[in-house]
Ligand SMILES: Nc1ncnc2c1ncn2[C@@H]1O[C@H](COP(=O)(O)OP(=O)(O)OP(=O)(O)O)[C@@H](O)[C@H]1O
């Protein structure tokens with residue numbers, strides 16, 4: 001799939017913003033703070049309904065404006081589609097698929113598929129488990145609306161259970177929450193286990209083509225130390241047993257300590273944990289391979305390539321790794337940002353976009 005054009009109204013520093021893209025490589029260039037990442041963010045938002053910068057809706061609306069509109073027209077299976085989002089200061093955001101209003105964010109996911117590369121990707125190795133869970137979740141949510149809904153339900157129940165653990169930990173009600181928690185928790189764990197298995201498979205292959213060390217990505221379940229693959233039902237009953245075993249600890253800590261909200265994954269290079277022993281370059285290479293694996297998974301599942309958003313991601317790489325990334329992006333739409341044009345001499349037919357030209361006076 002590829003983005004055909006983007007229109008922005010009162011979005012960040014764009015009062016009116018308009019840009020057309022090529023199906024191949026596109027490079028948005030301009031000075032710092034000129035609005036390059038804002039364009040990437042708008043496309044990511046149209047695809048996922050969320051900002052990749054963790055920004056709140058209000059923060060993306062141009063200062064002193066009441067609302068903002070983002071329209072992304074894209075080609076998918078040879079059809080032109082449009083994803084519109086209206087961000088509002090004083091009410092919930094509104095979502096539209098080809099002009100038809102939709103009420104649930106989950107219905108928007110998977111309509112436009114994107115994979116984002118940015119300098120922050122290093123945090124997939126160095127950052128907190130929460131950041132790694134977010135990467136996995138964003139990857140899976142674009143493929144399965146049922147997973148997105150399960151996550152919302154799980155988090156809602158978890159919050160209820162934690163509240164009860166604080167107010168009345170001995171209440172029988174806890175077991176009603178636990179039962180529901182394990183049902184969703186089993187499903188989430190099962191899907192994550194399989195997703196990470198696939199990520200491992202593809203990332204390993206990419207990694208071995210540029211490095212001699214063997215990469216291995218391991219799923220660490222927040223339910224317990226599980227060494228074999230489990231079915232969904234097995235995860236659910238394992239979680240029920242572990243919660244039962246840890247009831248006293250949960251009551252003492254007034255917190256749910258068992259469940260996929262404690263999930264993580266670990267990257268190993270030749271069986272040494274990359275977070276602890278890996279160099280900056282090795283960690284960056286792993287994070288690139290994780291992203292390339294995400295692209296493959298979407299491609300296979302959707303039978304169509306996602307759109308790749310590379311925000312300042314190439315400048316951080318040495319030329320060998322730049323070549324490696326670009327070589328793997330043939331036949332896929334890429335929207336790249338950067339302040340300088342150095343790294344792009346190897347891309348053919350690149351559409352050069354000056355960020356100043358995106359700022360227009362009207363859509364007329
Ligand atoms: N809500 C908002 N309203 C108006 N302007 C905003 C808003 N949020 C951010 N900005 C402006 O957007 C600009 C930053 O845009 P962006 O992050 O896209 O820059 P960039 O071109 O990617 O820069 P860099 O090269 O430093 O990454 C800043 O000038 C900032 O003040």
Ligand SMILES: [Mg+2]
Nearest residue numbers: 036037038312
């Ligand atoms: Mg930027």
